[in-house]
Amino acid sequence: MDEVKVGVFLSDCGKQLSEILDFDTLIDYVKKIAGVSFIVRGSEFWRGKGLQSIIDAVRDGKINRVVVSESLAKLSDVKIVEAVGKAGLNPYLVEVINLEEHCGWPHRNTPSEATEKAKAMLLAAVERAKLLEPIEELEFPVLKSALVIGGGIAGIQVAEDLADLGFKVHLVERKPFLGGLAARAGRFFPTDDCAICIQSPTTDVKTITHTSRKCVYRSGFSEIPNLEILTNSKVIGVEGVLGNYKVTIEKKPRYVNETKCVLCDKCTAVCPVEVPDEYNAKLNTRKAIYMNIPNVYPPAYVIDQNICKFHECAKCVEACPTNAIELNQETEQVKLNVGAIIVSTGFEEFDASVIKEYHYGDYPDVITNLELARMIDGFGPTAGKIVKPSDGKPAEKIVMIQCVGSRDRRWKPYCSSICCMISLKHAMLMKSIYPDADIAICYIDIRTTGREHEYYYEEAREMGIKFVKGRPTEISRDTQANKLIVDVEDALLNKILELEADLVVLAPAMVPAEGTKELAEVLGLELCEDGFFKEYNAKLRPTETKLRGIYLCGGATFPKDAPTSSLHAHSAAVKAAKFLTTGKIIKDQRTAIVNEDYCGDCEFCPVTCPYGAISLEEIGEGHFVAKVSDILCEGCGICVGTCPLNAIELRHSRPDQMQAQMRGLMSVNGTSKPLVLAICCSECGHAAVDSSGMAMMQYPANVRIMEVPCTGILQVHQFFEAFRAGAEGVMVVGCKSDGCHYEVGVQKAEKKVELAKILLKEYGIEPERLGMFNMIFIEGNKFVEAAKTMTKRLEKLGPLQLMSGS
Amino acid sequence: MDSAKGHKIIGSELSKAVSDRLGGETLTRCYQCGTCVSSCPVARITDKFNPREIIKLSLLEEMDEVLSSDSIWLCCSCYSCQERCPQKVEIADVIYAIRNMAFEKGYIPNIYSEFASAILQDGRIVKISKFVEQKRSSIGLPPLTPTGVDALRKILSATGFDKLQRKEEEA
Numbered sequence: 001m002d003e004v005k006v007g008v009f010l011s012d013c014g015k016q017l018s019e020i021l022d023f024d025t026l027i028d029y030v031k032k033i034a035g036v037s038f039i040v041r042g043s044e045f046w047r048g049k050g051l052q053s054i055i056d057a058v059r060d061g062k063i064n065r066v067v068v069s070e071s072l073a074k075l076s077d078v079k080i081v082e083a084v085g086k087a088g089l090n091p092y093l094v095e096v097i098n099l100e101e102h103c104g105w106p107h108r109n110t111p112s113e114a115t116e117k118a119k120a121m122l123l124a125a126v127e128r129a130k131l132l133e134p135i136e137e138l139e140f141p142v143l144k145s146a147l148v149i150g151g152g153i154a155g156i157q158v159a160e161d162l163a164d165l166g167f168k169v170h171l172v173e174r175k176p177f178l179g180g181l182a183a184r185a186g187r188f189f190p191t192d193d194c195a196i197c198i199q200s201p202t203t204d205v206k207t208i209t210h211t212s213r214k215c216v217y218r219s220g221f222s223e224i225p226n227l228e229i230l231t232n233s234k235v236i237g238v239e240g241v242l243g244n245y246k247v248t249i250e251k252k253p254r255y256v257n258e259t260k261c262v263l264c265d266k267c268t269a270v271c272p273v274e275v276p277d278e279y280n281a282k283l284n285t286r287k288a289i290y291m292n293i294p295n296v297y298p299p300a301y302v303i304d305q306n307i308c309k310f311h312e313c314a315k316c317v318e319a320c321p322t323n324a325i326e327l328n329q330e331t332e333q334v335k336l337n338v339g340a341i342i343v344s345t346g347f348e349e350f351d352a353s354v355i356k357e358y359h360y361g362d363y364p365d366v367i368t369n370l371e372l373a374r375m376i377d378g379f380g381p382t383a384g385k386i387v388k389p390s391d392g393k394p395a396e397k398i399v400m401i402q403c404v405g406s407r408d409r410r411w412k413p414y415c416s417s418i419c420c421m422i423s424l425k426h427a428m429l430m431k432s433i434y435p436d437a438d439i440a441i442c443y444i445d446i447r448t449t450g451r452e453h454e455y456y457y458e459e460a461r462e463m464g465i466k467f468v469k470g471r472p473t474e475i476s477r478d479t480q481a482n483k484l485i486v487d488v489e490d491a492l493l494n495k496i497l498e499l500e501a502d503l504v505v506l507a508p509a510m511v512p513a514e515g516t517k518e519l520a521e522v523l524g525l526e527l528c529e530d531g532f533f534k535e536y537n538a539k540l541r542p543t544e545t546k547l548r549g550i551y552l553c554g555g556a557t558f559p560k561d562a563p564t565s566s567l568h569a570h571s572a573a574v575k576a577a578k579f580l581t582t583g584k585i586i587k588d589q590r591t592a593i594v595n596e597d598y599c600g601d602c603e604f605c606p607v608t609c610p611y612g613a614i615s616l617e618e619i620g621e622g623h624f625v626a627k628v629s630d631i632l633c634e635g636c637g638i639c640v641g642t643c644p645l646n647a648i649e650l651r652h653s654r655p656d657q658m659q660a661q662m663r664g665l666m667s668v669n670g671t672s673k674p675l676v677l678a679i680c681c682s683e684c685g686h687a688a689v690d691s692s693g694m695a696m697m698q699y700p701a702n703v704r705i706m707e708v709p710c711t712g713i714l715q716v717h718q719f720f721e722a723f724r725a726g727a728e729g730v731m732v733v734g735c736k737s738d739g740c741h742y743e744v745g746v747q748k749a750e751k752k753v754e755l756a757k758i759l760l761k762e763y764g765i766e767p768e769r770l771g772m773f774n775m776i777f778i779e780g781n782k783f784v785e786a787a788k789t790m791t792k793r794l795e796k797l798g799p800l801q802l803m804s805g806s
Numbered sequence: 807m808d809s810a811k812g813h814k815i816i817g818s819e820l821s822k823a824v825s826d827r828l829g830g831e832t833l834t835r836c837y838q839c840g841t842c843v844s845s846c847p848v849a850r851i852t853d854k855f856n857p858r859e860i861i862k863l864s865l866l867e868e869m870d871e872v873l874s875s876d877s878i879w880l881c882c883s884c885y886s887c888q889e890r891c892p893q894k895v896e897i898a899d900v901i902y903a904i905r906n907m908a909f910e911k912g913y914i915p916n917i918y919s920e921f922a923s924a925i926l927q928d929g930r931i932v933k934i935s936k937f938v939e940q941k942r943s944s945i946g947l948p949p950l951t952p953t954g955v956d957a958l959r960k961i962l963s964a965t966g967f968d969k970l971q972r973k974e975e976e977a
Contacts, residue, residue, distance in 0.1 A: 357890065407837070408892035444839040471839035473890055489840035489849075494856060496844050 007038035007063030046076030058087040065129040071100035090134035101693025113701035116670020124664025140585040142243035143339035152180020154554025154569040155344035161573035163227040176302040186377035190452040242549025247336040253329035260324035261300035267316035281371030284381035293379040347555035350405040350509035357474040364390040395503035402443040406509030419507035424456040440466040510559035543572035590652040591633035598647035599625040605639035610743035636742035637713030665704040666726035673702035674728035674794040683741040685733035692780030699787040712745025729794045829899030842887030855880040873908040929953030
């Protein structure tokens with residue numbers, strides 16, 4: 001390896017910083033550090049002449065390590081690293097520090113102390129820079145194709161977006177027909193249009209697509225080039241990593257050839273098997289060969305394999321004029337190779353029959369909102385008439401009950417967020433069909449947030465729909481009169497009402513679609529406590545998951561109305577397209593690396609890694625070592641902190657680099673106060689320190705800042721190393737306990753701090769010398785407070801007494 | 807809102823005191839849906855008792871109104887409300903907690919006061935009357951013997967019940 005030649009570039013920030021720090025002293029000091037061969041003082045180094053001086057020094061071969069002191073390190077960092085890379089030096093041989101926000105500003109009242117701290121910071125940076133190693137960039141292929149799981153309103157839209165953008169899209173739907181829950185809902189709020197109406201895709205040449213919207217089946221959706229629709233199909237296996245997933249799909253036979261079927265209805269006419277139609281809430285019957293509603297996709301019948309008598313009967317085969325029925329079709333396994341996966345599996349109604357006092361499933365005239373939607377739908381089982389399922393007579397008195405199983409700690413504690421609007425929509429539709437109908441909605445709270453939603457509530461009242469503020473305790477039945485009685489207290493009247501009803505409509509909680517848990521396991525995705533898929537970050541990445549390459553949209557993350565599902569679908573499409581479009585992932589190797597000589601057969605790191613980046617590989621008989629996937633590793637170092645054998649390191653934060661930095665920071669004190677090492681994570685912890693500096697808040701110069709990728713990287717012995725290096729106190733500054741950018745890192749650090757405190761006590765060191773602090777960017781004041789408190793605490797404790805050899 | 811009428815609303819004197827007591831912990835979960843009321847057999851026959859209202863008044867810190875009211879003593883402890891409450895508010899237990907507070911403040915209906923002194927004296931809630939004795943012998947039951955009232959007194963003194971009761975009697 002070449003001789004190390006460090007170039008140090010000191011920015012006085014337009015001579016503002018040199019009013020505090022004594023730059024002549026600093027330059028004299030740096031000159032004496034072994035390995036420093038080039039020093040430049042300037043007013044800025046992240047652009048212009050300053051940046052050019054770095055580039056020239058690198059190009060001329062004067063230096064092969066770069067240390068820069070600049071203000072706002074985070075931003076200048078990018079420019080400098082990029083320029084150094086272009087000048088021909090590995091960009092990871094650059095160390096940028098921030099003498100402004102981390103030293104000059106916060107210690108402006110004690111300039112000589114600040115200058116001494118700056119010396120320590122520069123020594124730490126140079127020593128660390130000397131140990132830096134080049135880090136390579138890796139390239140991984142990304143297939144320009146996507147799998148969309150779930151063909152409801154969200155899945156259809158995300159598939160259309162991606163296919164329109166030119167990606168190959170496979171849309172997989174578990175049911176025999178597209179549409180999902182949305183299609184069964186009949187009509188939507190707040191647009192009052194058909195649920196199965198979608199925007200015409202841009203490839204639809206028949207119409208002016210910007211303004212056209214049509215039913216799914218005639219929208220031209222199915223004819224989008226690049227789009228393949230697999231119905232009656234289920235994802236059963238996913239292997240590989242982002243950019244290159246190998247997917248196995250089980251495609252159940254339809255027994256009807258989609259290309260031959262002409263929808264003449266002759267097969268259903270002759271089919272002798274008849275069962276209650278679950279699509280229509282069992283309010284009518286269907287045959288073993290059937291379609292849900294006439295306007296579905298694919299336009300072909302399907303045979304229910306659980307009830308069809310197949311060759312025993314085969315009447316449909318004889319009746320079919322186009323020979324479309326193929327009873328010998330078998331289950332197929334379809335293998336796909338895709339770059340990204342989008343999950344749009346949606347939600348369904350909670351099974352209200354578990355709430356015994358409402359007798360759903362027991363009294364036929366107690367139905368759910370979705371069942372009512374089928375009745376209201378002109379294609380539904382009653383062709384738009386509202387009837388009592390028990391006797392088929394018109395329902396004149398209707399009571400609707402909100403929050404059935406939702407907002408209920410016994411079942412689903414959350415508010416499903418859309419049921420108030422669904423019930424209002426249904427009440428109004430019923431009232432417009434039967435103006436004389438007597439409709440009451442029993443509610444706990446009416447929630448109509450969203451544009452135009454409140455008008456529904458307003459209009460419902462104008463239409464004469466009654467509102468009872470109370471949750472009914474029970475539904476009972478008068479069998480003689482065939483009437484239902486709903487017992488409810490109107491809390492505004494302080495009066496118990498017994499509401500007579502022909503039909504009671506429940507608004508059940510919305511729960512994850514059937515098979516959600518199973519799919520989560522196949523994909524390796526996490527679910528929230530409520531059972532829905534967990535998004536990566538509700539604020540910033542609502543449609544992304546912890547696994548890059550897998551996206552979520554629509555009701556898969558929580559119940560949503562149609563407008564929100566659409567938004568979500570388009571967002572997921574953009575995120576996926578952003579990822580797929582380059583055809584490759586370029587990722588540097590700032591990742592973990594395993595020393596196989598030390599690594600031995602434990603399972604700590606693969607279990608701890610939040611990204612599933614570590615697997616165990618057998619290298620000898622029964623001997624396993626950890627393998628890190630460079631594409632999955634996020635470079636946090638939680639594995640490093642977990643490894644009991646020091647067998648794993650981060651390439652960009654090796655133990656010797658960290659140690660050198662630590663020693664540098666503790667090398668000079670220059671204040672009368674005890675030295676404190678504040679080990680900050682690169683996310684919230686470091687940001688809080690930055691923000692205190694930006695706001696020019698003051699804390700004593702004995703507090704020294706050391707940045708690590710995540711506090712999860714820390715090992716207990718490093719706290720002892722800090723004390724040995726001269727620290728009299730150690731602060732660990734990380735994100736909030738539940739806000740770690742690497743999921744669990746800060747929690748690991750908290751545990752290690754607790755453990756280290758016990759050990760410190762054993763060694764006769766006061767445990768209070770070590771402290772864990774959690775904060776976010778805007779809490780610069782909290783950092784200042786913590787730094788002051790720690791300093792005072794140490795002053796009270798007196799000098800640290802280290803036993804020799806400890 | 808410290809209005810002229812003396813309504814409190816702001817503050818947490820009563821709601822905190824109830825929540826801190828055994829059985830009262832779930833008070834603040836209530837969202838006033840009224841399932842308890844329509845489940846309640848007492849509320850069905852008299853509008854003097856409304857469990858939802860007791861909870862609402864407690865949450866609005868109406869200390870005197872709650873503790874001095876007769877209604878808190880009307881709960882028959884059937885626990886129907888508790889079974890059906892969607893927020894798992896332990897309504898009957900909350901009412902017990904409130905009764906205990908009322909008792910400590912000296913709000914106690916005579917009948918309960920009588921029960922309490924009867925327990926302290928005889929170990930029975932209902933005093934043994936001649937009528938009861940005659941009735942028993944007429945159907946061949948043996949006469950009632952004294953209960954282990956000494957043991958009971960020990961328990962009642964350990965729980966502080968006797969002191970409370972005495973205070974009540976003095977008052």
